[in-house]
Amino acid sequence: MTALAFDRHNHDRCxxxxxxxxxxHCGARRLQFTATRRRVLEILLQEHRAMGAYDIxxxxxxxxxxxxxxxxYRALDFLVREGLAHRIEGLNAYAACAxxxxxxxxxxxxxxxxxxDHGHVPAFLICRGCKAVxxxxxxxxxxRLGAAAREAGFSVERVVVEAEGLCPGCAGAGA
Amino acid sequence: MTALAFDRHNHDRCxxxxxxxxxxHCGARRLQFTATRRRVLEILLQEHRAMGAYDIxxxxxxxxxxxxxxxxYRALDFLVREGLAHRIEGLNAYAACAxxxxxxxxxxxxxxxxxxDHGHVPAFLICRGCKAVxxxxxxxxxxRLGAAAREAGFSVERVVVEAEGLCPGCAGAGA
DNA sequence: CGGATATATGTAATGTTATAACATATCAAC
DNA sequence: GTTGATATGTTATAACATTACATATATCCG
Ligand SMILES: [Zn+2]
Ligand SMILES: [Zn+2]
Ligand SMILES: [Zn+2]
Ligand SMILES: [Zn+2]
Numbered sequence: 001m002t003a004l005a006f007d008r009h010n011h012d013r014c015x016x017x018x019x020x021x022x023x024x025h026c027g028a029r030r031l032q033f034t035a036t037r038r039r040v041l042e043i044l045l046q047e048h049r050a051m052g053a054y055d056i057x058x059x060x061x062x063x064x065x066x067x068x069x070x071x072x073y074r075a076l077d078f079l080v081r082e083g084l085a086h087r088i089e090g091l092n093a094y095a096a097c098a099x100x101x102x103x104x105x106x107x108x109x110x111x112x113x114x115x116x117d118h119g120h121v122p123a124f125l126i127c128r129g130c131k132a133v134x135x136x137x138x139x140x141x142x143x144r145l146g147a148a149a150r151e152a153g154f155s156v157e158r159v160v161v162e163a164e165g166l167c168p169g170c171a172g173a174g175a
Numbered sequence: 176m177t178a179l180a181f182d183r184h185n186h187d188r189c190x191x192x193x194x195x196x197x198x199x200h201c202g203a204r205r206l207q208f209t210a211t212r213r214r215v216l217e218i219l220l221q222e223h224r225a226m227g228a229y230d231i232x233x234x235x236x237x238x239x240x241x242x243x244x245x246x247x248y249r250a251l252d253f254l255v256r257e258g259l260a261h262r263i264e265g266l267n268a269y270a271a272c273a274x275x276x277x278x279x280x281x282x283x284x285x286x287x288x289x290x291x292d293h294g295h296v297p298a299f300l301i302c303r304g305c306k307a308v309x310x311x312x313x314x315x316x317x318x319r320l321g322a323a324a325r326e327a328g329f330s331v332e333r334v335v336v337e338a339e340g341l342c343p344g345c346a347g348a349g350a
Numbered sequence: 351c352g353g354a355t356a357t358a359t360g361t362a363a364t365g366t367t368a369t370a371a372c373a374t375a376t377c378a379a380c
Numbered sequence: 381g382t383t384g385a386t387a388t389g390t391t392a393t394a395a396c397a398t399t400a401c402a403t404a405t406a407t408c409c410g
Binding site for chain 1: 395396397398399405406407
């Protein structure tokens with residue numbers, strides 16, 4: 001599992017791939033990948049960073065795609081629901097999904113999903129220097145959290161794993 | 176590691192112990208465990224649940240301990256800084272620390288602490304039914320997150336692990 | 351096609367969470 | 381008791397998010 005955001009990579013291709021996957025995902029489920037939803041995903045994909053809903057709204061507003069908070073929140077809710085973006089709880093912000101695998105299979109779109117069934121929990125490395133967000137995955141069942149949950153008879157439906165720290169670049173720059 | 180919040184236990188003793196530890200902790204560091212700070216910790220200890228800053232403020236206000244948001248936020252900031260309480264990111268809320276070990280040694284009071292040095296990352300099981308919050312611990316280094324961070328050259332300073340789901344009681348009640 | 355149903359968007363208002371800035375008070379050390 | 385650090389009071393505002401209801405657009409089916 002490589003943390004894409006901190007590596008040099010062909011980001012244009014990265015963006016194009018994510019958009020293509022989103023189209024495919026929506027097409028397969030008869031979901032409307034509307035102009036606003038698509039544009040919000042594009043905005044999030046622009047950089048590997050989390051953006052606040054109001055930052056996104058500002059862009060939408062400047063482009064005539066909506067001027068009130070619900071325009072942004074509705075699109076974000078859709079993207080998060082479909083696994084095409086993630087909410088970063090520690091920042092009250094949103095980031096595009098950077099892992100091909102999440103889109104068509106690991107969002108909450110399955111309804112009453114139990115996260116302990118499989119180990120695919122998205123996890124984030126958040127740089128406090130440059131605000132970059134790298135996405136990776138973490139196991140749940142194998143770790144101590146899963147053990148504690150089983151022991152307590154607690155059924156896990158959703159897991160948030162976020163690590164804040166410094167990326168290689170910012171650590172080198174002496175933060 | 177038992178998830179205290181979901182077990183029957185002597186909660187009065189649980190509260191008294193936490194307060195005692197807080198006193199000791201503050202005494203040892205010449206920190207002022209003021210009336211407001213103590214009261215906020217007591218409020219959080221009342222139940223094993225997370226409370227919003229404004230819920231706490233309402234209590235403080237009714238008791239003449241402050242009526243404006245900073246009264247609550249300052250006390251909460253202190254408690255979190257000292258490891259006596261935790262912020263639950265997924266709820267924008269706060270819960271008293273339920274683990275003796277966290278108080279005097281695992282908060283951010285060490286300054287530039289690197290969470291990967293030791294494996295003591297607090298983790299929370301949050302019931303969406305009754306809103307109870309059980310605290311446990313999870314390893315960082317042994318899991319895939321630690322591996323991904325090392326591979327990326329990312330230095331982890333803080334980790335948020337929160338699992339949302341249903342506690343045994345609420346699952347039984349057919350939620 | 352045309353009407354019915356579901357989905358998406360527009361718009362206004364409001365609710366919730368959190369911080370900035372500056373004055374005053376209290377504490378702790380010398 | 382003066383001094384410097386810490387804590388609190390107070391006002392205002394910033395940042396994040398939702399409710400409610402009206403309107404528009406898409407999708408389905410006969
Ligand atoms: Zn990229
Ligand atoms: Zn960085
Ligand atoms: Zn207890
Ligand atoms: Zn419960």
